Amino acid sequence: MNSRRALRLSACLAALFAAAGCDPPGKPGPIPPSSQDITDFATLYGDNCAGCHGDNGRNAPGRILNDPLYLAVIPRAELQNIVANGRPGTAMPAWSRAQGGPLTDKQVAALIDGIETHWAKPAQFQNAALPSYDAQGEQGDSGRGKKLFLRGCFMCHGKGAKIGPVTDASYLALSTDQLLRTSIIVGRPDLGMPDYRFLNMGRPLANQDIADLVAYLASMRPSAAPAVASPGETK
Ligand code: HEC
Ligand code: HEC
Incomplete structure (x- = not known):
């Protein structure tokens, strides 16, 4: 019963990633050249990210992105780095053209701006001592x-x-x-x-x-x- 749920989730993940057209660690499929002019956040996000990360950046097998705590913890440069370069060895593809992806640098920047404008609430965490996004040299035991x-x-x-x-x-x-x-x-x-x-x-x-x-x-x-x-x- 319980491992059925785990299996269902794994299957769901696999199906979603396949539906998004990527074999892990696949690349997004080619998109028509005219689409390089699109810098509207809703369109860019809906076309490229929603399939794995959810329509509104939540409630999907892929990590929640629409979360003020997450966006307070992750440095902007890191967010940009992951979207541009992907995560090798996982289902998260590279999106920048320099890495063989479909999006221009301008579009990657528009996505990051949109994520921060729509989903971040920096004022909420201004003086909070948050954990660091990546391990700062701690050796895990x-x-x-x-x-x-x-x-x-x-x-x-x-x-x-x-x-x-x-x-x-x-x-x-x-x-x-x-x-x-x-x-x-x-x-x-x-x-x-x-x-x-x-x-x-x-x-x-x-x-x-x-x-x-x-x-x-x-x-x-x-x-x-x-x-x-x-x-x-x-x-
Ligand atoms: C085919 C599925 C898929 C698509 C499409 C996809 N992602 Fe991901 N994404 C993943 C997976 C899986 C991970 C987790 C990888 C790992 O294990 O580190 C991830 C991780 C991330 C992370 C890092 C999460 C962390 O650990 O902090 C960000 C940010 C992100 N994706 C943003 C995006 C954006 C923006 C788009 C659209 C341009 C996008 N993703 C499209 C599957 C996808
Ligand atoms: C109150 C219940 C609860 C507790 C306590 C809890 N989790 Fe979770 N965790 C969840 C739920 C619900 C999910 C979402 C699972 C799903 O995909 O349906 C989740 C997801 C996760 C994921 C996958 C996230 C992703 O987006 O891929 C990891 C990793 C995880 N938990 C680790 C932990 C660890 C480590 C702890 C203890 C420090 C912990 N959890 C404590 C309920 C809990």
Whole structure:
């Protein structure tokens, strides 16, 4: 029953990515040359991103993008880097022409501007001490991560209560460490997963805790899976 849900999710992910016309780590299909003039956010987002990340940037198998906490945590340069270059080894394709994608630099910039204009609320987080988007050199301790997982995640993700397929080898093989880190910091407010402030028995998760949790999940990734690059490596 529970693993059926995990399977359904994996199948749903696969179907969506196939519908979007990309074999992981595929490239978006060619689009007509006239479309290079489009800089309208709704059109660019709807045509290129909604298939995986949801019509309004939420409620889809792909990561939630329409989330003020997420957009406060991720530096703009990183957002631009991921959209332009994709995430090698995952279903997230590169979109810039320099990387073989369909979008001009102007269109990538219009997408980033649109995401920030429509979905960010920087004023909400002005003085907040947020976790850093990427690991700042912390070495994760998977043993410690396992303890944190049992305390803060198991009730939703453990055996017998499996909500998302986060400990499944098939999910982990297609997800980067950064995606796991992002998800732990931001949660899935669209699907009912709380953020880092509420996953550690009433105390916020610290950067080290997050690194430990990622190390624990990564330790369950099948060793045959292709090594997945972190976003920094695509710069
Ligand atoms: C209150 C329940 C709940 C708790 C506690 C919880 N999660 Fe989640 N988590 C969810 C739900 C719901 C989803 C969305 C799953 C789906 O796709 O249906 C999710 C999704 C995820 C994802 C995938 C996100 C994505 O977009 O691919 C990861 C990774 C994850 N959780 C890790 C964790 C970790 C690690 C912890 C503990 C620190 C944790 N979760 C605690 C409910 C929870
Ligand atoms: C074929 C499906 C697909 C399409 C289409 C797609 N994405 Fe993604 N995207 C993904 C997946 C899968 C990931 C997670 C990759 C990983 O494991 O790190 C991702 C990750 C991301 C991330 C980084 C999330 C993080 O960890 O912080 C951003 C930002 C993003 N996508 C934006 C976009 C934008 C903008 C578009 C449209 C131009 C787009 N994506 C189109 C599948 C897709």
